[in-house]
Amino acid sequence: MRVHVDPDLCIGCGICEGDAPDIFSLASSAIAEVIMDPVEPGFEADARMAAEDCPEIAIIIENGEDLETPTAPGADSADDAEESINDNDLERKFDMKAIVDQDLCIGCGICEEIVPEVFSLQNEPYAEVLLDPIPEEFQDAVREAAEECSEAAITIE
Ligand code: SF4
Ligand code: SF4
Structure with a gap:
């Protein structure tokens, strides 16, 4: 190894x-x-x-x-x-995957503001993940969104 x-x-x-x-x-x-x-x-x-x-x-x-x-x-x-x-x-x-916990998400939209290519609140009151896996060019922004999410609702795998 x-x-x-x-x-x-x-x-x-x-x-x-x-x-x-x-x-x-x-x-x-x-x-x-x-x-x-x-x-x-x-x-x-x-x-x-x-x-x-x-x-x-x-x-x-x-x-x-x-x-x-x-x-x-x-x-x-x-x-x-x-x-x-x-x-x-x-x-x-x-290979990165983002998951939004809808029990925690309050629909504030911060994640969508940071990286609208990945997170959207267009169709529901909670953030939806649009891309799986997350392309390389958005991975830093997704990490930032996860850090900025006040509810710690975004998990990155
Ligand atoms: S930043 Fe967090 S709480 Fe706000 S919409 Fe996104 S996932 Fe939900
Ligand atoms: S981020 Fe921390 S755990 Fe990961 S390789 Fe660097 S020092 Fe090690």
Whole structure:
């Protein structure tokens, strides 16, 4: 198993280092650095826990299946295989879903003001999510909407 930290997403909160201090470190950087690569089998559970706990979904896990597959399906060469694996990583990294809890939403419209491409109150008194998954270009705005929602009604997966 290998793990990567997306420097564009990491906020340096240190949760990963707390979960897996043998794998992640913020000792020499404002963002998390991977200090065990590849992750040794005995530490894989810690790496998964850190990835689950990361509030920014900044940790990408490249599992053993990827590493053990020299030629990915549809790839004609090792380079193609590597490119295909990287594409898979990108899909995982950018796969975001937003959910509005209608028991919490008060229909204030703040989320719609921040990112109308994703949230709408046009058809109902509560915010509706228009896009699933959330395209990359709207993900930062969706995070902002979730932070600004006074009712904490927006969950990001
Ligand atoms: S938990 Fe996520 S956001 Fe926090 S330091 Fe680690 S990688 Fe960065
Ligand atoms: S900001 Fe929160 S409470 Fe307001 S409409 Fe959006 S989801 Fe509902």
